[in-house]
Amino acid sequence: MPPLPTSEDITGENSAAFDIIQHGHKDLVQAIAFNAYGDRCATGSVDGKIRVFNRHQDGIWRLCDNWKAHAGEILELQWFPPTIYPNLLSSLGIEGRFRLWAEDPSAAPGRRFSARDGNGKTVSELRSARYPYRSFSVKHDEVTRCTYVALLASDGHLTVYEGEEPETLTDYAKLDDFQACTKPSRGEETCFKVRFDPNPEPCYTALRAGVPTDALSLLVSGLTSVKIFRTRDTVTSSFGAATRGREFYLAIEIKEHSNLIRDVAWAPGNYRGYDMIATACQDGFVRVFRIDTPFSKDDGKTWSLSDIVNHRSDDNPISRTSNPRRQSQVPSGIRAEIDKSGMHGERTSADLPGQIHHTVKVLSKLSTHRSPVWRVDFDDDGQILGSVGDEGKLMCYRQLPDGSWAKSSELGMMKARMAAPPTNST
Structure with a gap:
């Protein structure tokens, strides 16, 4: 019979397989995201708080920052590519607000993402005037240096934005806006997800x-x-001048789920x-x-x-x-x-x-x-x-x-x- 694990094995100090990390949230963790290098992790809790951990050279994960990001449950988190400086973290709360958090590398640990000014936390956000957003996806084009954000609302409406300044959502322009999914009936259980092609x-x-x-x-x-x-x-004519643009079309629909x-x-x-x-x-x-x-x-x-x-x-x-x-x-x-x-x-x-x-x-x-x-x-x-x-x-x-x-x-x-x-x- 193999020996029972010790407390050191459980905490990860002698574990060669994986580490069990105490995330520190006081409520259920609903969202988690790693950066492209795998040395930075963000967790989002039902209580609306985000905690960011960094993996140091000794292999130990340490808390970098902790702040109240949303009024309620955090649905999704995603890091922007590490080629964008400063580091950006995006989040979506149950209230339907999509927010960006920019890191201040010069700030002390614990205040990297939650720096305050006279008006409160510095944050850039997008929100829908009709139905709350329920899912999002971010894609960055390294060639054109454009960033795209897709937001899917609870009524199945999809909005896609593009911008050249990733950290400033107010400067993003609307690329397309259309009904992507069937609008659910009142009281019907729903779930909506949107993902960009990662290639x-x-x-x-x-x-x-x-x-x-x-x-x-x-x-x-x-x-x-x-x-x-x-x-x-697409090409349209406005006052005699041809204007080039792009719009989404339905490539294929999969109906294999009941x-x-x-x-x-x-x-x-x-x-x-x-x-x-x-x-x-x-x-x-x-x-x-x-x-x-x-x-x-x-x-x-x-x-x-x-x-x-x-x-x-x-x-x-x-x-x-x-x-x-x-x-x-x-x-x-x-x-x-x-x-x-x-x-x-x-x-x-x-x-x-x-x-x-x-x-x-x-x-x-x-x-x-x-x-x-x-x-x-x-x-x-x-x-x-x-x-x-x-x-x-x-x-x-x-x-x-x-x-x-x-x-x-x-x-x-x-x-x-x-x-x-x-x-x-x-």
Whole structure:
């Protein structure tokens, strides 16, 4: 029989596998986020507080800052890329306010993110005037230095902003605004999630099919439906001048769920030639899907860079239009707004220039939890998939050579019970 763990093993001082860290929150931890280097962790609690921990060279995690960030439960946290200075942390509270927290590197520990001025804590925020936000995602383009923020409200409405100054939300411009999911009925249990494609650009087969290199891709789940949106280039005429823009279109909708979807994830590493997404469902299943963009082998293109990459031309503002019949007819701004599918309802797929056909295939339907699944996510390489269910266990999966996924490991917390020493009987 192996020896029982000691107190030093439990606290992590002699543990070679993992450390158990006392987070210090006085309420349930609802959100957690690591930075890209894995040496900084932020936790958000039901009481509205955020705590940031730094991993030092001795391997010990120490508290960096702790502050009251929201009036209620913190739903989601996400770090901005470390290439942005100073470090930025984004958060979303149950009241529906999306906030940015900028670190002051010169401040003393404990006041890095919660520095105060005469008007209170310095913070930049966005909030909806109609329905509160329930999920968000942030993406930063290292080439253009633009930052994108997607906010999904409790009525299924999606708003995407873009800005060149990441830390100032007031300077962000609205890129698109539309109904992404079905509006729930009054009193209906809901769950909404939105995630940007974590890959720097679309996979090479999508580029071959006609997806622009700078296209934005969003994974959106609402109630029992999962949708993928991509951007297409648009050209409108305003007072005789052609203006180039972008808008999201529905690339594909997945209707494989009969119960509420709790979480979604987009796998990094689209070098495979296709995209993969995973869902966590209330019915106890983790589903993994493969997304393809079919292309014709007789399109006269090769795999050379000049053939598969669409280049913009400043001299020809409508050079990206795929239908030659429409190149001579640039729609007006009013006409373009009318043509937008889903202006007064959900945005649906339509036969418009720049929209690329997508297909979906179910790779795996995993039932290892046997209880409702709440969280799902991929590692940074898209090689490992993890999920957490009602039973409190972390399940990890790996992809098999045939493309399917199978359970590889399981992690659960156990409480060691110390038996009372036997008494000497006379």
